[in-house]
Structure formats: structure tokens, C-alpha cells
Amino acid sequence: MKGYVLITGATSGLGYEFSKILAKEGYNLILVGRRKDKLNEVSEELIRRYQVYVRSYVVDLSKDNEIEKLCKEVDLLPIEILINNAGFNVYGEFTTTDLKKEEEMIWVNIISLTKLTKIIGKKMVEMKKGKIMNIGSIGSYIPGPLNSVYCATKSYVLSFSQALNEELKASGVTVTTICPGATNTNFAKSANMESIQLFNNNVMEVTAVANLAYKALDKGKVTEIIGLKNKLTVLITKFIPLSLTLKVASKMMR
Ligand SMILES: NC(=O)c1ccc[n+]([C@@H]2O[C@H](COP(=O)([O-])OP(=O)(O)OC[C@H]3O[C@@H](n4cnc5c(N)ncnc54)[C@H](OP(=O)(O)O)[C@@H]3O)[C@@H](O)[C@H]2O)c1
Known part of the structure; x- marks a missing residue:
């Protein structure tokens, strides 16, 4: 029998897709998100469709005490795969956006990911076995005005x-x-950026993105930029001046 996979942000978008892929592969699941009703819905679906064991935890990953509590609750479970997927964006002019929201974003996108990687990664090293998937973005390579x-x-x-x-x-x-790159999930809607150019061009379907990501994880690849157009976009930025990259990025974000 396969071990456990912990997936953050399993209630929607990529996290939900990863949950289905891993359940289909026969892993038992530890699902994390804030919305209890959604977590219950996803858990019930996975148990019914794939006959796997599912635990779900309502956790706000922007709150340190909730991250600590989660770590304690899963401490004894042999987690073979950790998917740090939860994340969100705060869109807008930096001098006018809400600093509190940005602090929360730093907690979810950076600190919770680092803490879970530290605590669960340490156990994986002791077990001499494990795979961690951290979700970046093409924005990992290209600074994004707004x-x-x-x-x-x-x-x-x-x-x-x-x-x-x-x-x-x-x-x-x-x-x-x-x-x-731009992917069809709730991400753009939550950040109120559905109408910007980036989300009106070459938006990838979430199932395709999740499948390509899982293949890369399974092979133990260091980095995977998803999709040919996104790969080319990142490649081009290595050959053009930064000023031009920023100009184009700025256009895409409006
Ligand atoms: N979609 C894109 O275009 C795109 C592009 C590049 C990278 N990404 C990255 O892909 C990852 C997944 O995003 P998505 O596109 O699937 O977006 P999504 O559909 O909005 O899903 C985001 C997930 O993160 C969870 N989450 C957000 N804040 C949380 C918090 N404070 N505590 C716990 N969970 C929280 C949400 O769960 P609850 O609401 O239940 O808390 C939800 O399950 C993110 O890291 C995002 O940055 C997305």
C-alpha cells in the first residue's frame, strides 16, 4: 500500500486536481484548506471514486499557530509526498494595496511552505525517501509590475x-x-485580475497543468516550467534587456 500525500490548497484549482491524480495513484491523502464544506466535499468524492483514506484539516496557512497545529497533527504519519500548492495573489499598485493582505500572502506563499518543507522534509530524510513539490510560477523568473x-x-x-x-x-x-503560467482556476478571480491581458491569452487548462506537474514530480525533476509558450517566454527573457522584459510584463498585467 502507498503512503500519505499532504496537499495544501486542495479545495480548488491545481490542488484539487493534484488530489484526484494522487488518489487515482492509490495514495492516502491529507488535504489542507480553509473551507470546511469544500474539504468535506472533495474528501467524500475521493473516497467514493478511488477508495482511498482521506484526512482533511481546516487550516489558515497565514496563521503561525494553525500551521504549528497542523504539523503536530500529521507528525506521526509517514508522508511520502508533500505538495505545497496553496497560494494567492494581491493585484494592484503597491502603494495602494492592503499591506495586511500582502503579509498574509507572504505567510501562505513563503513561510508556510518553508515550515512544512522543514518539518516534513526532515522526516523524509530520516525515511530516506520522499518527494516535495513546491508551486512557483513564471513570475518566479519575471518580475511582475502590479x-x-x-x-x-x-x-x-x-x-x-x-x-x-x-x-x-x-x-x-x-x-x-x-x-x-496563466491557468484556468479561481486564482485570477480571487485577485480580481480576470480582465488583464495575461488571463486573456494562452490560459492553460488546469487538468493539463496538473498532469504535467505530476509527471515532473514523479521523475524527480528539479524545475518544470509548464507549457511550451511559458518555456519560450522565460527563455526569451534571458536574451533581451531587463527593461524590455519589464515593459512587456507591465503590459500583460493591465
Ligand atoms: N492559476 C494561475 O494562473 C497560477 C499561475 C502560476 C502559479 N499559480 C499558483 O498555483 C497555486 C494554486 O493556485 P490555483 O491557481 O489553483 O488557485 P485557486 O483555485 O485560487 O486555489 C488556491 C488554493 O489555495 C488555498 N488557500 C489560499 N489561501 C489560503 C490560506 N490562507 N490558507 C490555506 N489555504 C489557502 C485555497 O483554499 P481555501 O480557499 O479553502 O483556503 C485554494 O485551495 C498557487 O500557489 C498559485 O500561486 C497559479
């Missing part, structure tokens, strides 16, 4: 995860960073 803090959080995810993967090379534990 998304300045969000893209900076995703740069952190990429830098941290790539370095950690190298550090853990001989341990049997891999750390894979997934960098999607």
Missing part, C-alpha cells in the same frame, strides 16, 4: 527549492519546483 510582492514570493519559492534539491541530492528526497 504583482510585485506575489512574483517576489514565487522567486523565493524557486530559489529556495532549487537549492534545497541540490542539498538533499544524496538523501533520497527530491524537491521539484513547478512554474505554471
Whole structure:
């Protein structure tokens, strides 16, 4: 029998898709999100469709005490895969956006991911086995005007995860960073950025993104930029001046 997978942000979008993929693979699931009704709905669906064991935890990952509580509750479970997926964006001019929301975003996108990786990663190293998937973005590579803090959080995810993967090379534990571009989930709606150019061009379907991400995780790849157009976009930025990259990024964000 396969072990446990912990997935944050399992109530919607990519996290929900990862939950279905992993349940289909026969893993038992630990699902994390804030919305209890959604967590129950997803858990019931997965149990019914895939006959797996599912635990769900209502956790606000922007709150340190709730992250600590989650870590204690899952401490004794042999977690073979950790998917740090929960995340959100605060869109708008930095001088006018709500600092409190940005602080929460830094907690969810950076601090909770780092804490869960530290605590669960340590156990994986002891077990000499484990896979960690951290969700970055093409914003990990390209600064985003009107998304300045969000893209900076995703740069952190990429830098941290790539370095950690190298550090853990001989341990049997891999750390894979997934960098999607615009994807059809609740992400844009929650940040009130549905009408910007980025989300009106080449938006990928969530199932396709999740499947490509899972393949990369399974192979233990260090980094996977999802989709050919996103790969090319990142590649081009290596050959053009930063000023031009920022100009184009600024247009895409409006
Ligand atoms: N969609 C895109 O275009 C895109 C592009 C690049 C990267 N990404 C990244 O992909 C990841 C998944 O996002 P998505 O596109 O699937 O968006 P989504 O549909 O909005 O899902 C976000 C998930 O994160 C959870 N979440 C948000 N705040 C939370 C908090 N404080 N505590 C616990 N859970 C929280 C939400 O659960 P609850 O609401 O139940 O708390 C939800 O399950 C994120 O890291 C995002 O940055 C998305």
C-alpha cells in the first residue's frame, strides 16, 4: 500500500486536481484548506471514486499557530509526498494595496511552505525517501509590475527549492519546483485580475497543468516550467534587456 500525500490548497484549482491524480495513484491523502464544506466535499468524492483514506484539516496557512497545529497533527504519519500548492495573489499598485493582505500572502506563499518543507522534509530524510513539490510560477523568473510582492514570493519559492534539491541530492528526497503560467482556476478571480491581458491569452487548462506537474514530480525533476509558450517566454527573457522584459510584463498585467 502507498503512503500519505499532504496537499495544501486542495479545495480548488491545481490542488484539487493534484488530489484526484494522487488518489487515482492509490495514495492516502491529507488535504489542507480553509473551507470546511469544500474539504468535506472533495474528501467524500475521493473516497467514493478511488477508495482511498482521506484526512482533511481546516487550516489558515497565514496563521503561525494553525500551521504549528497542523504539523503536530500529521507528525506521526509517514508522508511520502508533500505538495505545497496553496497560494494567492494581491493585484494592484503597491502603494495602494492592503499591506495586511500582502503579509498574509507572504505567510501562505513563503513561510508556510518553508515550515512544512522543514518539518516534513526532515522526516523524509530520516525515511530516506520522499518527494516535495513546491508551486512557483513564471513570475518566479519575471518580475511582475502590479504583482510585485506575489512574483517576489514565487522567486523565493524557486530559489529556495532549487537549492534545497541540490542539498538533499544524496538523501533520497527530491524537491521539484513547478512554474505554471496563466491557468484556468479561481486564482485570477480571487485577485480580481480576470480582465488583464495575461488571463486573456494562452490560459492553460488546469487538468493539463496538473498532469504535467505530476509527471515532473514523479521523475524527480528539479524545475518544470509548464507549457511550451511559458518555456519560450522565460527563455526569451534571458536574451533581451531587463527593461524590455519589464515593459512587456507591465503590459500583460493591465
Ligand atoms: N492559476 C494561475 O494562473 C497560477 C499561475 C502560476 C502559479 N499559480 C499558483 O498555483 C497555486 C494554486 O493556485 P490555483 O491557481 O489553483 O488557485 P485557486 O483555485 O485560487 O486555489 C488556491 C488554493 O489555495 C488555498 N488557500 C489560499 N489561501 C489560503 C490560506 N490562507 N490558507 C490555506 N489555504 C489557502 C485555497 O483554499 P481555501 O480557499 O479553502 O483556503 C485554494 O485551495 C498557487 O500557489 C498559485 O500561486 C497559479
